[in-house]
Each structure stands twice: as C-alpha cells, then as structure tokens.
Amino acid sequence: YLEDFKSQASHQLLAAQSRYITQKQITQVLEREMSELYSQLEKKNLLQSAGVVSDKRAGGRATEANT
Amino acid sequence: YLEDFKSQASHQLLAAQSRYITQKQITQVLEREMSELYSQLEKKNLLQSAGVVSDKRAGGRATEANT
Amino acid sequence: MAEDPQRNFRSIYYEKVGFRGVEEKKSLEILLKDDPLDVEKLCTFSQRFPLPSLYRIHVWKVLLGILPPHAESHLLVMKYRDEQYHDVLHALQVMRYIHEDSPKVEIFLRMYQLETEKLPRQTDITHLEPEDEDFFAIAKAMYEMVKNEVDSYWLIKCFVNQFSHKYGDSLPHLPKSLEYYLSLEDSRLLNHLKSCGAMSKLPYGLWFRKCFAGCLPDSSLQRVWDKLISGSCKILVFVAMEILLSYKIMLLGMSKAESITQFLENMPQENTDAIVSKAVDLWHKHCGTPMHTI
Structure with a gap:
C-alpha cells in the first residue's frame, strides 16, 4: 500500500515539474521577444534623437521593414 | 508511517507548485509589459511614417521623454 | 539613561548567557535532530527562549515553511526555492524593472510585488506606496542579518506574508x-x-x-x-x-x-x-x- 502511495506521489511531482518546465519555456520565448522589442525601440529612439529619421526617411523605412 | 510519507510528499508538491505558479505570474507580467512596448513601438512607427518626426522634431522629442 | 534598579535586576538573569544558554542550545539541538522536525515544539522553544544565533536562520526557515519538516526533502525543496528566486530575478531584469546596480531591497520589493500580483507597470514604478517603505525597512534588516540573497528573499517574503495574514487584523x-x-x-x-x-x-x-x-x-x-x-x-x-x-x-x-x-x-x-x-x-x-x- 505504501509502495502504491509512493508511486502516486512521485507521479504527481513529475506532473508538477513538467508543468513548470512548459511554463518556463513560454517565459523564455517571451523574454527573448521582449529583449528584441527593447532593442528595436532603442534603435528608434536613437534615430529620432540623432535626427537621422528626418534626413534619411527611406533608410528609416528600410530598417523598419527588416525588423 | 504512511501519514509521515504523505506529509513529506505534500510538502514537496507544494514547493513544486509554488515554483510553477510564480512562472505563470511571470508570464502574465511579461505579456502585459510586452503589449505596452508594442503599442509604444507602433506609436513611433506611426509618427515616423506620417512624417511627424521630421516636421515637428521638438514634438517627437517630447513624446520620447514621456515614454 | 536613568535605570530603575529593580527592573534592571530582573534582566541580569538574561544578560548572563551562562549555564542557561548552554542548556537551551543543547535542547534545541535535540529538537533539530528530530526527523521530521516538530514545528510546534520549535515554535514553543522560540517563544520561551532566544534562539542561538548559530541556528536562528535555519529555525526561522522551518517556522516560516521555507524548509519542510522532513530533512530528506530539504535539498529538493531548496533547489525549487532557488530556481523560483532566479526565475523572478531574471524576468525582472529582462523587463528592465531592475538592473545590475539596483539596491538589493528594491530588487526584493519588485520580486515580492511580482509574486503577489502587485507589480506596477514599468512606466509608473517611481511611485511608492507607504507599505513599500515598511517593506524596505524589513528587507534591509533581514538582508543584513542573513547575507545570503536567496535565503534573505524567502525570509522577507514569508515574514511579510505571515505578518499581514496572521496579524493584519490585530x-x-x-x-x-x-x-x-x-x-x-x-x-x-x-x-x-x-x-x-x-x-x-x-x-x-x-x-x-x-x-x-x-x-x-x-x-x-x-x-x-x-x-x-x-x-x-x-x-x-x-x-x-x-x-x-x-x-x-x-x-x-x-x-x-x-x-x-x-x-x-x-x-x-x-x-x-x-x-x-x-x-x-x-x-x-x-x-x-x-x-x-x-
């Protein structure tokens, strides 16, 4: 009976672990995307403050299209 | 003895669950912040393509300062 | 400072950590050898006697439920606690709530806010609530006592949680x-x-x-x-x-x-x-x- 219970408990723990790992993978994807977004935003901020956007409008668009 | 084992298993499970729940909370915050960033980025794109940045450089800067 | 001699006399008993202190330490050591730990007995012990500093953090972790009563689970559970800590820390860094030079107490506050679903939007984190100041004071003191950051964070979090759940009404x-x-x-x-x-x-x-x-x-x-x-x-x-x-x-x-x-x-x-x-x-x-x- 104890053996039975032990196997049940270890299954539950494994299930909890796998749920955690899945969720962590989601987080990792989101985190990667987030860093990407930040670097895009920074590029734009840089372009704006340097006034590059107004001088090279076409270039600015191209950058946009690439991202 | 069985009771003892049950208590041990349930403590382990609780700790595993807490780790999972936190991951879920992380995902939620990431999603929230990400949509915020996307909308900022869109605003910038809009400004750029409308040529507002090149025409009203000062206005563009003010927006930047707010973000 | 003016001292009332009568009241002073009473506490001399405590200030001499002599024979009594040694006895207390021994009886705590016996309690800590129990497997599983008897949390109730540990509570009673800490209500009656000051904890020896050597065992204080360990006992606090048990009393606050950071460590489970079974010694066999300690390694596994602390691994979970450690991962949970680093998961939150990393996410907050990516979202730029914190950076490398952020003061520890601020890091702990953001982590706690995330875990209690009270994290403000990144765009308005400059605003601090009065309860955040309370958190800072407790976190600063705890971190100074504990030093280890994972243990510190868990102790702060569980201390603050227990305090508001258990004593909030009183x-x-x-x-x-x-x-x-x-x-x-x-x-x-x-x-x-x-x-x-x-x-x-x-x-x-x-x-x-x-x-x-x-x-x-x-x-x-x-x-x-x-x-x-x-x-x-x-x-x-x-x-x-x-x-x-x-x-x-x-x-x-x-x-x-x-x-x-x-x-x-x-x-x-x-x-x-x-x-x-x-x-x-x-x-x-x-x-x-x-x-x-x-």
Missing part, C-alpha cells in the same frame, strides 16, 4: 493594547504622555508595521523577531512599552508631543539588548509563559 489594536498595559505598569508615565497629546503620536509605524526594523540594532531585533516568527505579535507591544519605561525620566521631562515622537524615532542604540530582555519578561508576566504555540 495591528490597528496594538496602540490601545500598549495603553492598557502601560496603565498597569506605570500610570504616571501614561498620564504624562496623554496630557501632552503624545499617545496618539508615538511612532506606531516604526514599531508595529516595520516591526522595529530601523529602530533596534540587528542583534536586539533578531530576538524580537524570534517571537514574531514563532507566532506572537503581542511582543511588539511589550517592546514598545519597555522603550517607554526605559526612557521614562527623559520622557517625563519633555512636554511637547513632537519632541517625544522625535526622540523615540531616533532612539539611542545603547542598552537595546536589555530593553528586549525586559520586554520579554514583561510579556511573559502579562501573557504567561507559553507552553504551546499561541
């Missing part, structure tokens, strides 16, 4: 309770404090919401938190009262509520160990020596 009643016990111990001092309008202006936030963090030095603070963590928030009332009693002569000489508050907020850092010892005596005197968890 918190507003503590000033009244202080007034009641002070009327029993020293009605003259109480009347003086009342007559200059100081009773409503005592530093209750520092005493009861920050749990004396930033008021007492760590070595004394730990002994108050031993009682708090093991289940009594009444101890806060007695420490506050003992502070008033210890500075009685000085307080009787002040007639402005503002000066009294100011003095108490920046209380001298000497003799605080004696103050805590006497406060524990008073607490046992009025509430009984705990045989079981309260």
Whole structure:
C-alpha cells in the first residue's frame, strides 16, 4: 500500500515539474521577444534623437521593414 | 508511517507548485509589459511614417521623454 | 539613561548567557535532530527562549515553511526555492524593472510585488506606496542579518506574508493594547504622555508595521523577531512599552508631543539588548509563559 502511495506521489511531482518546465519555456520565448522589442525601440529612439529619421526617411523605412 | 510519507510528499508538491505558479505570474507580467512596448513601438512607427518626426522634431522629442 | 534598579535586576538573569544558554542550545539541538522536525515544539522553544544565533536562520526557515519538516526533502525543496528566486530575478531584469546596480531591497520589493500580483507597470514604478517603505525597512534588516540573497528573499517574503495574514487584523489594536498595559505598569508615565497629546503620536509605524526594523540594532531585533516568527505579535507591544519605561525620566521631562515622537524615532542604540530582555519578561508576566504555540 505504501509502495502504491509512493508511486502516486512521485507521479504527481513529475506532473508538477513538467508543468513548470512548459511554463518556463513560454517565459523564455517571451523574454527573448521582449529583449528584441527593447532593442528595436532603442534603435528608434536613437534615430529620432540623432535626427537621422528626418534626413534619411527611406533608410528609416528600410530598417523598419527588416525588423 | 504512511501519514509521515504523505506529509513529506505534500510538502514537496507544494514547493513544486509554488515554483510553477510564480512562472505563470511571470508570464502574465511579461505579456502585459510586452503589449505596452508594442503599442509604444507602433506609436513611433506611426509618427515616423506620417512624417511627424521630421516636421515637428521638438514634438517627437517630447513624446520620447514621456515614454 | 536613568535605570530603575529593580527592573534592571530582573534582566541580569538574561544578560548572563551562562549555564542557561548552554542548556537551551543543547535542547534545541535535540529538537533539530528530530526527523521530521516538530514545528510546534520549535515554535514553543522560540517563544520561551532566544534562539542561538548559530541556528536562528535555519529555525526561522522551518517556522516560516521555507524548509519542510522532513530533512530528506530539504535539498529538493531548496533547489525549487532557488530556481523560483532566479526565475523572478531574471524576468525582472529582462523587463528592465531592475538592473545590475539596483539596491538589493528594491530588487526584493519588485520580486515580492511580482509574486503577489502587485507589480506596477514599468512606466509608473517611481511611485511608492507607504507599505513599500515598511517593506524596505524589513528587507534591509533581514538582508543584513542573513547575507545570503536567496535565503534573505524567502525570509522577507514569508515574514511579510505571515505578518499581514496572521496579524493584519490585530495591528490597528496594538496602540490601545500598549495603553492598557502601560496603565498597569506605570500610570504616571501614561498620564504624562496623554496630557501632552503624545499617545496618539508615538511612532506606531516604526514599531508595529516595520516591526522595529530601523529602530533596534540587528542583534536586539533578531530576538524580537524570534517571537514574531514563532507566532506572537503581542511582543511588539511589550517592546514598545519597555522603550517607554526605559526612557521614562527623559520622557517625563519633555512636554511637547513632537519632541517625544522625535526622540523615540531616533532612539539611542545603547542598552537595546536589555530593553528586549525586559520586554520579554514583561510579556511573559502579562501573557504567561507559553507552553504551546499561541
């Protein structure tokens, strides 16, 4: 009976672990995307403050299209 | 003895669950912040393509300062 | 500082950590050898005696449920705790809530906010709530005592959680309770404090919401938190009262509520160990020596 219970408990723990790992993978994807977004935003901020956007409008668009 | 084992298993499970729940909370915050960033980025794109940045450089800067 | 010789005599007993201290340490060591640990007995022990500093953090972790009672699970559970800590830390870095130079207490606050679903938007994190200040004070004191950041964070989180869940409702009643016990111990001092309008202006936030963090030095603070963590928030009332009693002569000489508050907020850092010892005596005197968890 104890053996039975032990196997049940270890299954539950494994299930909890796998749920955690899945969720962590989601987080990792989101985190990667987030860093990407930040670097895009920074590029734009840089372009704006340097006034590059107004001088090279076409270039600015191209950058946009690439991202 | 069985009771003892049950208590041990349930403590382990609780700790595993807490780790999972936190991951879920992380995902939620990431999603929230990400949509915020996307909308900022869109605003910038809009400004750029409308040529507002090149025409009203000062206005563009003010927006930047707010973000 | 003016000392009342009679009250001083009582606490000399505690200040000498001689034979008694050794006996206590031994009996705690026996309790800590139990597997699984008897959390109830550990609670009773910390209610009655100060924890030896060697075992304090370990016992706190058990009492706050960070470590489970079974020794066999400690490694696994601490691995989970460690991962959970680093998961939150990393996410906050990516979202730029914190950076490498952020002060530890700020990192701990953001982590705690994320885990309690109270994290503000990144765009308005400059705004701090009054309860955040309480959190900072507790977090700073805990981190200084514990040093290890994973342990610190878990202890802060569970301490703050336990405090608000368990004692949140009794918190507003503590000033009244202080007034009641002070009327029993020293009605003259109480009347003086009342007559200059100081009773409503005592530093209750520092005493009861920050749990004396930033008021007492760590070595004394730990002994108050031993009682708090093991289940009594009444101890806060007695420490506050003992502070008033210890500075009685000085307080009787002040007639402005503002000066009294100011003095108490920046209380001298000497003799605080004696103050805590006497406060524990008073607490046992009025509430009984705990045989079981309260």
